[in-house]
Amino acid sequence: MANRTPKILVFSTEKISDPAIDLAGLLKLHYPPIVYTVEVPCSSAVKSKWILHAFDQGFDGVFIAADGTDCSYDESCTEKTAQIISQTHALMKEQGIAPEKLKMAAICSVCAESFVKQMNGFADQLSEQ
Amino acid sequence: MEEKNKIGVYICHCGSNISDYVDVEKVREEVAKIKHVSISKTTMFACADATQNEIVQDIQENDLDAIVVASCSPKLHLDTFKNVAERAGLNPYNYVQINIREQCSWAHSDKPVQATEKAIQLVKSGIARVGYSEALIKTKISAENVVVVIGAGVSGMRSAIELADLGSYVYLIEREYFVGGRVSQWGELFTTNETGKETISRLYNKLIEYKNITLFTGAEIISNTGTVGNFDIQVKIRPRYIKPGCKVDPEKLQRVIDACPVEVPDEFNFNLTTRKAIYKNFESEFPEIPAIDPDHCTRCGECEKLCDDIDLGQKDEFVNIKAGAIIINTGYDPYEPKTGEFGYKEIENVITLPQLKRLIELNGEELIYKNKRIQNIGYIYCVGSRQKDGENKYCSRYCCTSTIYTAIVIKNKFKDIHNFHFDKSIRTYGKLELLYREASENGDIFLQFWDEDPPVVSSNGNGTVVSIKDMLSSGKEIEVDCDLVVLVTGMVPRQDNKIADILKAPIGRDKFFNEIHPKLRPVETVIDGVLISGACQGPKNISESVKSSLSAASKANSLVKKGEIELKPTIAFIDKNACVWCDECVKACPFDAIIKVQSNGKNVAEIIEAKCKGGGMCLPVCPENAINLKGYTDNEMEAMITALAD
Incomplete structure (x- = not known):
């Protein structure tokens, strides 16, 4: 691990967190280039299967940039996304993957700085492991 | 495949x-x-x-x-x-x-x-x-050719008229008892010299001619369900306590107003004056009939004794509206300086620009404030805007022009006025620069300060003094005796902004409503069918507000006029062979878009396509992985992830 830069997969949401990630770019707020984003309509749509597939393929960390209370689909989004995290954590445990490799935080549509902070912190954390 | x-x-x-x-x-x-x-x-x-x-x-x-x-x-x-x-x-x-x-x-x-x-x-x-x-083929849903416009200020009224001309039915909903919003508070406007009241009267008289516009005043949206094309909106209309058929007799109205024992600060005049619980802000205000403010009326009944048209027994009314689109046009509040900010509320002759504008309207041939004739006026710019350390980083755009225009109006209307402008650099953009020139030619003095050295307002026993290190004269320290100090306050979002929660409309970093893109999609929000225009989306002058309201009107109309809206085909679908009907997906769907059906002799889930919004909340809860979202299938997502990991 020490010789390799960790790779992070981010599930971002079309209407809420993706605009924040775009804004980070627009403001030239830098975060590690090993962060790769895939878009989903809502953070409560991410399947555990996809997260496990990412680890299986070699990603070191997975981050869900959640809609939080800003979700335009339903207010239950936060609770449902948290449920995905806990059910995936259980599956990761079964496969011997450290639970701290999967993180979630609500990223609002203008939370560019918060996103960058999360990514820098997560990359540092993964490098130390 | x-x-x-x-x-x-x-x-x-x-x-x-x-x-x-x-x-x-x-x-x-x-x-x-x-x-x-x-x-x-x-x-x-x-x-x-x-x-x-x-x-x-x-x-x-x-x-x-x-x-x-x-x-x-x-x-x-x-x-x-x-x-x-x-x-x-x-x-x-x-x-x-x-x-x-x-x-x-x-x-x-x-x-x-x-x-x-x-x-x-x-x-x-x-x-x-x-x-x-x-x-994928897009699904279509029916859409009501009805648009709800929230806020009957200048841009809301203009939106309503435009929509009505384009053939949509419009519900115009105003929270106050009278139309006109902020513009009705202003006197002469640049460039037409028409007063704010005249502009509003003109729009109102045009608006009431349309059969396809319904105006509610004293009304607020209290709930919204449904989505683009089919919003279900509930509106609460507060009582006006005046019978609808009332024909106003100005003399009688004045007697009733005089009889009202309640006196409250008059927000229309930015608390420079007081008003009674029964009120009309000015004679030509619309709708013509007065209103009784339910928050302050004590129900003493004095007014009822004088006028049969008053009915204190009126109750709240509720109206349900089905609409295809919604335009938020709720405007702004002027920034309220903190106590002590440039002497505000501590030194008695420190007021704000909106107060000054009302003062001009309220005064006759001489400009009098607190019984003193005003000659020297100092204007301190960018109060509550372009803040280096405060929350409001943005420029409020209209205030430089508005102040300079007001200074010109004062100079023309009253005798022996001297204007002193303490600014951070003047932004009278475009043709408005002509006003700046006119003010300079009138002899107005412009002094400029840096962020780190703002002017200081102090009271020296004889009067009020504004001190500045003027950067236009190499930091020379200048003191100006002022009879009136005017804080040029910018625009801030409406303090009461419940509508944002009800419509789930996004708020930006500046706390104003946020558009998808300022240039490419300037009046749309991420919530389909919810549009924004005017100063509720950021500081704008009247002309800019009206332009954005016209843009929102044409966008809303183009969305609903066909009577149907094409929906994204990226909706969920179920593998009926894999489904074992556990009903987890039904519980997860917030739109009731999943039902139980029989297929090959067993119970399985089925998606109602018109109801599915493609959020995907049903995907992760399926224990059999029998649900996929079109455009985001396991194959597509996993292929992407594999390629990225490579």
Whole structure:
């Protein structure tokens, strides 16, 4: 691990967190280039299967940039996304993957700085492991 | 489903926005090696007409079965390239947009080598995804050709008239008892010299002629369910306590007002004066009949004794409206300085610009404030705007012009006035610069300060003094005796902004409503069918507000006028063989879009297509993994992830 830069997969949401990630770019707020984003309509749509597939393929960390209370689909989004995290954590445990490799935080549509902070912190954390 | 084997890939320079940091040619070379890529090109501007035509030609001549465009954020040009695909006869869902600008070249402009590597991976993931893409057909839902416009200020009224002309039915909902919003508070306006009241009267008289506009005053939206095309809105209308058929007799009204024992600060005059519980802000205000303020009325009944048209027994009314689209037009509040900010509320002759404007209206031939004739006026600019350390970083745009115009009006209306402007640099943009020249020619004195050295307002026993280190005269310390100090306050979002929660409309960093894109989609929000215009989306002058309200009106009308709206076909679908009907998906769906049906002798789940919004909340809860979302299937998502991990 020490010789390799960790790779992070981010599930971002079309209407809420993706605009924040775009804004980070627009403001030239830098975060590690090993962060790769895939878009989903809502953070409560991410399947555990996809997260496990990412680890299986070699990603070191997975981050869900959640809609939080800003979700335009339903207010239950936060609770449902948290449920995905806990059910995936259980599956990761079964496969011997450290639970701290999967993180979630609500990223609002203008939370560019918060996103960058999360990514820098997560990359540092993964490098130390 | 067959994988695609003739894929076209286009990598954009975006002028130099991408190619300054990402080696686009290298990206092209790498992706050209992928087996199913038949065409790979770099382009200066993928969105340019010529390039769009070239892509159409490529698709048709080479019979491409999918395309990938790697350029800016899909928020900007997703639809542009969907249209390109459609024009070429390719299903728009056989196209994938990859963002190598906001999420690559700009974000990693500090590391161009790594940015190029990331761009290669991103484009490869797009190719992997499009390989599994399916041609999708849009579903259609009915839409009411009805638009709710919230706020009957100048821009809301203008939106309503425009929509009515375009053939939509309009419900115009105003929280106050009278129409006109902020504009009715202003006197003469630049450039027409028409007063705010006259502008509002003109609009109101036009508006009431339309049969397809219904105006509610004293009304607020209290709930909203439904989505674009079919919003279900509940409106609460507070009682006015005046019978609707009332014909106002001004003398009688004055007797009733005089009889009312309640006296409260008059917000219309920014608390410079007081008003009674029964009130009308000015004679020509609309609707013509007065209102009784339920929050302050004590129900003493004095007014009822004098007038049969008063009915204190009126109750709240509730109206349900079905609408296709909603335009938020709720305007702004003026910034309220903190106590002690430039002496506000501590030194008695410190007021705000909106108060000064009301003062001009309330005064006759002489400008009097607190029984003193005013001659020297000092204006301190950018109070509550362009704050270096405060929350409001933005420029409020209208205040420089408004102050200078007010200074000119005062000089013309009253004798022996001397205007002193303490500014941070004047922003009378465009033709408004003519006003700046006129004020200068009138002899107004302009002094300028830096952020770190703002002017100081102090009281010296004889009067009020404004001290400034004037940067236009090399930091010379100047003291000006002022009879009146006017704080030029900017715009802030409405303090009471419950409507944002009810409509789930997004708020930006400046706390105003947030559009999808200030240039490309300036009046739309991320909530389909909820549009914004006027000063509720950021500081604007009247002309800018009206322009945005017209834009919102035409956008709303184009959305609902066909009577049906095409919905994204990216909705959930169920593998009925795998489904064992556990009802977990039904519990997860917030839209009641999943029902139980019989299939091959067993109970299975089925998606009601018109109800599914494609959020995907049902996907992760299915224990059998029997649900997929079109456009985000396991195949597509996992192919992308594999390509990115490579």
